[in-house]
Amino acid sequence: MNSDGILEVEKRKKKRNFKPVYIVAGIIGTVLCIQGSIIYYTVSKYNMKIYPEVWVGDINIGGKTKEEAEEAIIAKHNTLIAEKIINVKIKDKSYSIDTSKLDMKYDYDRVIDEAFKLGRTNNIFKKYSYIKSPEKIDFKLNHTYNLTEVDSTIKKIESENNSSPVDASISKSSSGDFIIKAEEYGYQLDSKKLEEDIKTKLDNIEQEQNLVVQANLKQIDPKVKEIDLKNINSKISSFTTSFKSSDENRSTNISVASNAINGKLLMPGDIFSFNDIVGERSTDRGYKVSKGIVNGKLVDDVGGGVCQVSTTLYNAAIRANMPSVQRYQHSLRSTYVELGMDATVAYGVLDYKFKNTLQYPVYIESVIQNKNITFNIYSNSSFNDRKYDLINEVAGDKVKVFKVTYENGKQVSKELLYTDKIKKVNG
Structure with missing residues (x-):
């Protein structure tokens, strides 16, 4: 075979060898396009939604829009607030504080904004990973409240339970004998501790099972006591x-x-x-x-x-x-x-x-x-x-x-x- 014939045979072999490469490349390209489409489609579904497995307490807000997440949180937490009554016990009296009067507000916007931003600064592949292989992330709600009602209740407790001490007194009778009247102890509400205890209940209002606060009265000693005056005898x-x-x-x-x-x-x-x-x-x-x-x-x-x-x-x-x-x-x-x-x-x-x-x-x-x-x-x-x-x-x-x-x-x-x-x- 002459040289021209040999060259022709080699060309035909090369053409036959290139066909599988093209096929494989085409398959890979097709798979990548499909996979890319899946990734894009999956990620795009969450463009307006919070990524999966994002929780606020016991509420799963993953897959919800901001509005849906807010509705779910409000429906749960506002009901909890409205149903709470804190009872203050002191001696044989009881005083109640209705938490619905405290203008309690949760920071929904902060939590929902942070939850929505989660993973969005990453590239599309990491976003896809967040969606397909999520790890549970829990956000904690914080809440504020107005203490006006609490202060009013504490003032009422003070007015009804505080008492000033009364010194023992001494006087002389017409016969010249000393008459001693015994002292009376005073009592004062530990208002600072009571407010701190109430705030502790309010800060943990959802988890608290016992909403009873025991108020303390501090005893105030009189300056003059009967035992002192009995020393006056001459x-x-x-x-x-x-x-x-x-x-x-x-x-x-x-x-x-x-x-x-x-x-x-x-x-x-x-x-x-x-x-x-x-x-x-x-x-x-x-x-x-x-x-x-x-x-x-x-x-x-x-x-x-x-x-x-x-x-x-x-x-x-x-x-x-x-x-x-x-x-x-x-x-x-x-x-x-x-x-x-x-x-x-x-x-x-x-x-x-x-x-x-x-x-x-x-x-x-x-x-x-x-x-x-x-x-x-x-x-x-x-x-x-x-x-x-x-x-x-x-x-x-x-x-x-x-x-x-x-x-x-x-x-x-x-x-x-x-x-x-x-x-x-x-x-």
């Missing part, structure tokens, strides 16, 4: 001054101020303020115009004579071993007490204060009889082991005032309290 000091020379107005002023102090109780550590207890000296409060010392002169003054009350009380308090916190001498010498033993007051300007430094409560009694004013200080009988007195020593235009302490009738100490300058005689 007079520990007394002091009297006379106002026999006083006119009717001055006598009235002494009586009004004295009555304001009568029965005053001081617990250990308490500070007595004459101006705070007696108050402003005004005609509305029963005070009259009488002579009083103002800036070194005797002038007509509403409440004139009240300084005799503060001075008498001062002497009784010192003799009960209760020190002064504030004490001022008169600008004129007082005739109803010895030199250096006065304590003047002027409302809003000068005050007389002393502190109960004793370990037991103190009861102050004022008595007016036959134009004499007396202050009696009562406390525990153990203080009677010691007695206290004031003495003065005059030197020129100065007077030194000492507190003298006696134990079993014998002087055991003499303490200088202060030195006053002697003023000219009153009137």
Whole structure:
């Protein structure tokens, strides 16, 4: 065979060998086109739908449009909200909170938007994979609520259950015996904890099976208790001054101020303020115009004579071993007490204060009889082991005032309290 014949045979063989390749390529191309069509068709079906196996709680929103998903969620969750009642228990009372009044709102839009976007940023093949081989993905709804109804309920609980403590009190009977009225404990709602407990129920409103909240009342102790007042059992000091020379107005002023102090109780550590207890000296409060010392002169003054009350009380308090916190001498010498033993007051300007430094409560009694004013200080009988007195020593235009302490009738100490300058005689 010549060379031309051989060449022709080779060409025919090559043509026969190319036919299977074309067939295979065609088949593959057809399969790919079909598969691509399937992928495209499958993915395109979800263009407006959420991919499969996307859940919100126990609701499968996969394959639903946004609108369908929202309807399914609202139908389930709004019904749950509307049916919930939270009961608050306190003592033998119960208060209910209807959750339908709390304007509870779920963040449907956020969840549905996030669910819809899932997988959409990927290429078409990954999208197809999301659809054909989905893994369950669960979204959690969050919800908001208005606490106005809750706050209103808590305020109602407070108004119906809170109570203020009442101190034990002490008074003297006409026979001279002490009468003690026991204390009462107060109670206060722990409103902060109650609100937190209610919010916990609301935050987990769908899962909560027990919607009962137990409110707590905190006990508030009174400052003064009966057991404390029982320690008052003896007079520990007394002091009297006379106002026999006083006119009717001055006598009235002494009586009004004295009555304001009568029965005053001081617990250990308490500070007595004459101006705070007696108050402003005004005609509305029963005070009259009488002579009083103002800036070194005797002038007509509403409440004139009240300084005799503060001075008498001062002497009784010192003799009960209760020190002064504030004490001022008169600008004129007082005739109803010895030199250096006065304590003047002027409302809003000068005050007389002393502190109960004793370990037991103190009861102050004022008595007016036959134009004499007396202050009696009562406390525990153990203080009677010691007695206290004031003495003065005059030197020129100065007077030194000492507190003298006696134990079993014998002087055991003499303490200088202060030195006053002697003023000219009153009137």
